[in-house]
Amino acid sequence: MARPTPPRRPPAPATPPEPKVTGAPQRRRAGRAAGQPLPRTPRTAQGAAPVPGRGSATRPAARDRAPERPRGAERTRVADLAGARRARRWRPGRRTAVVLAVLVVLAVLAGWVLLASPWLRVATVRTQGVERTDAAVVQRVVDGERGVPLARVSARSLASRLEELPLVESVDVTRSWPSTLVVTVRERQAVAAVPSTSGGVDLVDGAGNVLVHEDRAPAGVPTLDVDVAAAGDRALQAAIAVNASLSSELRARVTSISATGPEAVVLHLAEGPTVVWGDDSRPERKAEVLLRMLSEEAVASAASVDVTAPDAPAVTP
Template sequence: MSRSGTTTRDRARGAASSRDGAAPRPARRTGGAARARPRRRDTPRARRRRWFLHAGVAAAVLGLLAWLLLGSPVLAVHSVQVDGAATLTDAEVVEVAGIAEGTPLLRVDVDAARARVARLPQVASVEVTRGWPRSVVVTVVERMPVAVVDQAGTRSLVDADGVLFDTVTGDPPAGVVPLDVTSPGPDDRATRAALGALTALPDDVRASVAAASARTPEDVRLTLTDGTTVLWGSADDAGGKAAVLVALLGQLHAGALDPAGTIDVSAPSAVVLR
C-alpha cells in the first residue's frame, strides 16, 4: 500500500477518467439534511376549494351572530328600566311601552314604544334606548304644573306650554296657581300670556300668588296672598315686569314704601302703586 493512501489501481482509474473527459462523480451525502418538499401547484380547483371553505366559515359565523342578535335569549330583554317618572309609576310606563320580556333586543321597536309612552298626558318628552346586553331604558320628562284651571267642575293641571295634562280633586301641588281664563289651552293667547307671567316670577314670589286671570291677552292680573292686585298687562317684557315687581315687593315688605292695594307693572318704566 502507498503512503498516500491510494493504490496503484485507484490512480490508474483517476487518470483514465481524466482522459475520457468525464467529471468525477460527487461524493454521496449520507447524513442529516432533509430533502426539500415539492411545491404544490395552485390550480383553479384548489383556489375554488379554498374559496368555498372560507365562504362556509364566514356563513357559519354570520349565522351564529344573527342567531345571537335575533333569536338568542342571551341578548333578550330581561328588564325595562324607567328613569324620570314622578307622578307616573314605573309600572304604568312599562305597561304602556309594551315591551315584552324575552324579546331579542334588536327586535325591540324603540320608536313604537316611544310613541306609545309619549301619548301619556303627563309626559312632555320620552326617549327609549336599548341597554345592552339585556335591558331597555325608558327616560321620561314629565310635565311640570304651573297653574290649575276649572272647567265645569273639573280641575286640570296646566304646564308652562298651556297643556292640560292631569286632573286633581284635592289641593293642587305647592306653587301651582289657580288660573281663570275663558278657553284654557296651548293655542289660547290669554292662557299663554298668564302662564308667561307666572313662569317669569321667581319661585318664592310665585308662591305668594294666590290666583291669576286673563280675560284678554293684554289684561293679565295676579292676586297675591295678602290681597294685593298686580296689573301685569300683556305678555310683553315679562322679564322686566318680574324684576320690577320683585324689587317693589321687597321695598314694601321692608317698609320703604307705603302699602298699596294695587301695583301696576304693565309699563315697567312707569310703575304705579295705589
C-alpha cells in the same frame, strides 16, 4: 600585380513573400502552400472551436446558435411575463378563500346570537321618572317587549306609544345588555290650575294642555282665575303664558292669576300688593322691576303695583 578576381556567387534565390494571413481560412491555405501539416483544432462538446487570442472562451457553432428574435417580439414576451406575474400575484389563493369562509360563518353566527338566540332577549324592563302618570298603564305598555330580542326592540315605536299618555312629554328608551330595557319618562309639568265647572281644578302645562283633574291646586302651582265665557280664550292663553314666564322666585310668591282680557293679566301675591302685569310681553324685565320694588317697605305695603310699562312703573298706595 593584379589581384585575382574572386569568383561570383550565384545569386540567392528570391524568397517568396509570405502570404498575408488575416483569418483561419487564410492560415490553412498558407500552411498547405508551404507543405506544413495543419494542427487539428480540438472541438468542444457542443461542437464549437476555441477562438485564437481569446483564451479558452468558445463561441457556439453557427448551426448551434439560437436565431435572434426581433426586438418587438422580445418586448411582447416581457410584457406577457409581467402580466402573468401580476395575475398570479392578485389571484386569491386557498388561504384567502378559507379566511373569507370563516368571516362569513362568524357574521352568520353573530346575527343569530343578536336576533334569534335566547340569551339576548328582554328579561327586565326598568322604568324611571313616573310620578303622576299611572304606573300600571306604563307597565302594560312596556311589558309587551318582554321576550323580544334586545336588538330588535324599536325604541322609537315604544316611545311613541308612551308619549300618547296625557302626562308624558317625552320618553327615552335605552338598551342595557344583555337583557335589560331602561325606559326614562319625562312628564309634563303643571304650571297652573284652572278652576273646573264641575268642581276642583284642571292642571295645565305651559301650552294650556289639561294634564289631570285634581280636587285642589298642588303647592307651588298658582290658580288661573279666568272667566273664559266672559274674557275669551285669548285671556286664558295670556294668563298661562305669563305664568309660564315667571321666574321660580316670583312664582313662589304668586297664589293666583286673573285676567279679564289678553292685555289685562293680574298677579295676586300671598303677601304684598296686587300686581297689574298687563300682557305677556317683556316678562324678564317686568319680573326684575317688580322684585326690586317689592324689596322696598313702602311698596310692599302698597295696594297695587303696575308694571305694564316696566320702564315707568306705578304704585298705588
